[in-house]
Amino acid sequence: MSSQLFEESHGASTIIHDNESGYASGTSSQDSLPDVYFSKPHLKFLNQQLQKLEPQDILRWCITSLPGLYQTTAFGLTGLVTLDMLSKLDGPIKANVDLIFLDTLYHFQQTHELVQRVRSRYGTTIHIYKPQGVETAEEFTAKHGEKLWETNDELYDYVAKVEPSHRAYSELQVKAVLTGRRRSQGGKRGDLDIIEVDDAGIVKINPLANWSFAQVQDYVNANDVPYNELLKMGYKSVGDWHSTQPVAQGEDERSGRWKGKNKTECGIHNPKSKYAQFLRKQELQRQEQELSQAMQRVSVDA
Structure with missing residues (x-):
């Protein structure tokens, strides 16, 4: 999992809990803690x-x-x-x-x-x-x-x-x-x-x-x-x-x-180079397309 910079300091600590202590630790079985x-x-x-x-x-x-x-x-x-x-x-x-x-x-x-x-x-x-x-x-x-x-x-x-x-x-x-x-x-x-x-x-x-x-x-x-x-x-x-x-x-x-x-x-x-911005725009468009397709599939299944 990639390193992450979170916009807010709260919230992340409430996502993962160790079943015994109530706190996340390096040996927790959950894999959603950021590196x-x-x-x-x-x-x-x-x-x-x-x-x-x-x-x-x-x-x-x-x-x-x-x-x-x-x-x-x-x-x-x-x-x-x-x-x-x-x-x-x-x-x-x-x-x-x-x-x-x-x-x-x-x-x-x-x-x-x-x-x-x-x-x-x-x-x-x-x-x-x-x-x-x-x-x-x-x-x-x-x-x-x-x-x-x-x-x-x-x-x-x-x-x-x-x-x-x-x-x-x-x-x-x-x-x-x-x-x-x-x-x-x-x-x-x-x-x-x-x-x-x-x-x-x-x-x-x-x-x-x-x-x-x-x-x-x-x-x-x-x-x-x-x-x-x-x-x-x-x-x-x-x-x-x-x-x-x-x-x-x-x-x-x-x-x-x-x-x-x-x-x-x-x-x-x-x-912020022009080419980097172009690539980022392409990636955002790809993500939006995937999200739209997923929502369409959910709608059909429903």
């Missing part, structure tokens, strides 16, 4: 408290509180710092957090080399997801046409990133994910919370939301964290080779992504 439950007031309270903590303490809270926890990463600096911090957490509970990497088929060679270095260094399980039905850039072009990122960038984001992420979440039964987003990256990330819940009920945690690029870089240097060689060439945020450029002095960290376009997110963290 992760936040009311809006609870979510606001947690953000207020976690805001005061260091990233390592936020990560400790995550591994003790959130089932189905994974880390989504494109192997940017912040994600690598998170991975290194997880590997060094002490205490009785060990951080066994797998990585999810979306291989768009258009990553830089340096990014693929970094993936191998991360595997060797940390031994972390990495789940790699590619666009559905293709294995190479040539196959992607044959299926979707030349330079889809130019002819229809929102469709490109969907087939190369959004759909593979949804498939990963479904197949791996993901309930919560650690992301590498920070407020100092600029754009729509300027008012980022530590914890968010998306429309699908996935809990997203941004453990380094408060950190600056300088803090991230200092941690990388102090802990000898492996990083993308492109960062030595003026890049600060690395995505696909066709839409990533070095960053000029004084520019936002992510200004090298989609240069010249009014765009700062690829769709994974932007549910």
